[in-house]
Structures are given as C-alpha cells and as structure tokens.
Amino acid sequence: MEKLWSKTKIGKMELPHRLAMAPMTRGRAQEDGTPGEDASLYYAQRASMGLIITEGAQPSDDGQGYLWSPGIYTEKHIEGWRKVTDAVHGEGGYMYIQLMHAGRMSHPDNTPHHRQPVAPSSIAPGVEMFTATGMQDIPVPRELSKEDIQTTIADFRKAAAAAIAAGADGVEIHGANGYLINQFIGESSNTRTDEYGGSIENRARFAIEVARAIVDEIGAERTGFRISPGTPLGGIQDGEQGPELYRYLVQELAQLDLAYLHIMHLGNEELLRDIRSLWTNPLLVNRAGRALEDLSADIDSGLADLVPVGVWSLANPDLVERLQKGAPLNEADPATFFGHGSKGYTDYPTMNELASQER
Numbered sequence: 324m325e326k327l328w329s330k331t332k333i334g335k336m337e338l339p340h341r342l343a344m345a346p347m348t349r350g351r352a353q354e355d356g357t358p359g360e361d362a363s364l365y366y367a368q369r370a371s372m373g374l375i376i377t378e379g380a381q382p383s384d385d386g387q388g389y390l391w392s393p394g395i396y397t398e399k400h401i402e403g404w405r406k407v408t409d410a411v412h413g414e415g416g417y418m419y420i421q422l423m424h425a426g427r428m429s430h431p432d433n434t435p436h437h438r439q440p441v442a443p444s445s446i447a448p449g450v451e452m453f454t455a456t457g458m459q460d461i462p463v464p465r466e467l468s469k470e471d472i473q474t475t476i477a478d479f480r481k482a483a484a485a486a487i488a489a490g491a492d493g494v495e496i497h498g499a500n501g502y503l504i505n506q507f508i509g510e511s512s513n514t515r516t517d518e519y520g521g522s523i524e525n526r527a528r529f530a531i532e533v534a535r536a537i538v539d540e541i542g543a544e545r546t547g548f549r550i551s552p553g554t555p556l557g558g559i560q561d562g563e564q565g566p567e568l569y570r571y572l573v574q575e576l577a578q579l580d581l582a583y584l585h586i587m588h589l590g591n592e593e594l595l596r597d598i599r600s601l602w603t604n605p606l607l608v609n610r611a612g613r614a615l616e617d618l619s620a621d622i623d624s625g626l627a628d629l630v631p632v633g634v635w636s637l638a639n640p641d642l643v644e645r646l647q648k649g650a651p652l653n654e655a656d657p658a659t660f661f662g663h664g665s666k667g668y669t670d671y672p673t674m675n676e677l678a679s680q681e682r
C-alpha cells in the first residue's frame with residue numbers, strides 16, 4: 324500500500340497520493356443545468372481525494388441524457404461551476420469536469436429542447452431510462468449528419484473552454500460506458516458508411532477529433548480521456564475488432580500527449596497490459612468490482628499510476644483518512660445515488676463526526 328500514498332503529478336497538478344475520485348452522476352443539478360447549491364459542499368467535502376473528476380456534464384442540449392444532470396455551456400453553468408471549483412480549491416483539491424455527451428442514451432422528456440436524441444446511427448440502445456414520469460423505453464435516435472458531427476465537436480470544444488472559464492483544472496472527455504463517443508467506437512451502435520463508420524480508424528475518428536479540438540482549445544496538459552474497452556453498457560458491443568481498435572485509439576491519443584488516460588476496467592488483462600505499454604503519461608485504472616484490500620494492487624504492480632474510486636468516495640468524504648488509518652467505511656445507499664436533496668449526498672458522516680455522535 325506504500326506506493327498508494329506517494330506523491331505524483333498530472334499535468335501541472337502536484338497530487339498528494341495515487342487515489343482520485345471517479346466521475347459519478349448524481350442528478351442534483353438545477354432545472355437549467357446549473358450545478359445545485361449543495362454541489363460545492365459535496366465536492367469540497369471530498370477534496371482530500373486529490374483529483375476529483377466530476378459527474379458527467381453535458382456540452383449542449385443534445386448532450387443531456389439523464390434528468391437533472393449539469394451542463395457546462397451557458398454563462399449560468401459557468402457561474403455555478405465556479406462556486407464548485409472555488410470550494411474545492413479552497414480545500415486544497417483539484418477538479419476536472421467530465422464532458423459527457425449522452426448521444427442515444429437519452430430521452431426527449433429529459434432534455435431542455437425535448438428533441439429526438441442523436442447518435443452515429445439510428446439504432447436504439449434497447450434499454451429503458453428514468454424520466455420524470457418513471458422508466459420509459461429509449462427511442463430510436465436520429466443519425467447525425469457530417470455537418471452535425473462538426474457542430475458536436477465544436478460543442479465539446481466550447482464546453483472545455485467553459486470548464487476552464489469556470490476555474491476547473493481540466494476536463495475529462497467521456498469516451499466510456501455507452502455514451503456518444505463510445506457509440507461511435509462500438510460496432511453494434513455504428514453502422515455508418517462514411518469516414519466515421521466501418522473500419523477501426525473510422526470508428527475511432529470521432530473520439531480523436533474531439534480530443535484534438537479540446538487539446539487545441541485548452542491544452543493537452545488539461546485534457547484527460549476515459550475509455551471502457553469491452554464494457555457492454557448502453558447496449559454497446561465492441562465486436563471482435565474491439566481490442567485492436569482500442570490499441571489504435573490509445574496510440575493516436577498518446578501522440579496528443581494528454582494529461583492522462585482513464586480506463587474503466589472490466590477484465591481484458593492482456594489489453595490493459597498492452598495499453599500500459601502504449602501509454603507513457605499517467606494511466607488511471609478504475610477496476611470495477613475490486614475488493615478494498617486490492618485497491619493498491621495495480622499501483623504496486625506498475626499497471627496504474629492512479630486509482631480512481633467511485634462508490635467508496637461517494638459514501639466516505641474522509642475516505643483517504645479512513646484508508647490510512649484502516650478504519651471501517653460508511654456503506655453507500657444506492658437509493659440516494661440520483662435525485663434531489665442532501666440525503667445520501669452531503670450527509671455521509673466523517674469518522675470524527677461519527678465519534679462525536681457516539682460520545
């Protein structure tokens with residue numbers, strides 16, 4: 324575990340240890356997509372995580388998937404996020420805003436313009452989504468034209484600029500977990516016959532163009548990228564060429580000299596080792612489903628430089644201190660993961676608060 328507590332650097336950030344907070348959608352933004360009033364407190368409480376990667380924030384109306392997710396494309400959004408970055412910096416933490424375009428993982432009831440969701444191809448994900456009137460089937464999306472694709476890349480670029488204007492230390496491009504960028508990568512979600520579909524190079528093109536545009540706008544040292552090879556979320560199948568596609572994508576992204584690559588890892592160990600050898604900048608590995616005692620395994624073996632932690636950091640504002648002291652952890656309550664209110668958001672107690680309650 325010793326290496327887990329050693330200092331490291333990402334871009335210009337001097338980080339106190341090898342943990343980071345993984346991005347987690349919490350569904351507590353205001354109606355217009357401005358972060359909720361409690362967001363500053365929630366993130367500031369977790370500043371000891373060193374680097375916080377925020378919940379996914381949409382770069383446009385089209386980009387919203389879930390109800391009450393925050394946006395990062397209006398002046399009001401920027402003002403709202405500014406409060407959050409100030410609060411996190413005030414506690415000595417760093418913050419990257421995750422840019423998440425949901426693509427087809429959306430429902431007209433959840434977006435400000437109530438339009439049909441967009442995607443590389445008109446193929447529904449085959450899953451349901453929570454809306455204000457309950458769970459509903461996700462409709463068939465509209466296929467993006469080549470002009471729409473350029474507009475979407477421009478939206479990502481503007482959102483990255485907005486994140487920096489809001490005081491964020493950088494952005495993480497969400498290329499994982501079944502959302503728009505992943506929909507271009509996936510064989511089952513992309514049947515395009517133009518230069519954005521078909522071959523490995525074509526299916527990786529959108530991801531690379533988004534990354535290039537953002538690097539051009541805010542600089543590579545402030546740009547991270549998240550992928551989830553082989554993860555079947557949102558009805559995505561990578562297909563047989565999946566591992567090869569990811570090797571190609573990682574090599575191309577490596578040439579951009581990004582601040583970091585973040586993998587949500589579900590099990591192709593050979594591919595993970597290949598990615599490690601193709602990627603020399605910081606590699607963040609979020610191994611879903613690992614046991615607490617294995618938290619530092621990838622750091623110790625040299626496979627990862629940092630280990631982002633999701634649910635444990637959601638439920639334990641003082642996770643770092645608890646791990647360092649070997650203290651027990653609060654248990655997370657999945658019923659309060661999404662939706663309004665401070666319950667299950669800002670009211671998880673620290674060890675010290677628990678101790679004073681017991682006295």
Ligand SMILES: Cc1cc2nc3c(=O)[nH]c(=O)nc-3n(C[C@H](O)[C@H](O)[C@H](O)COP(=O)(O)O)c2cc1C
Pocket residue numbers: 345346347348349377378379421423497499500549587609610611612613631632633634635660661
């Ligand atoms: C409530 C919740 C919301 C999530 N939202 C996002 C998100 O917005 N963006 C993302 O990339 N991953 C999201 N994830 C996935 C997490 O970042 C992480 O990969 C996953 O929880 C596994 O890590 P863990 O076992 O440390 O929690 C979410 C997970 C949870 C539990």
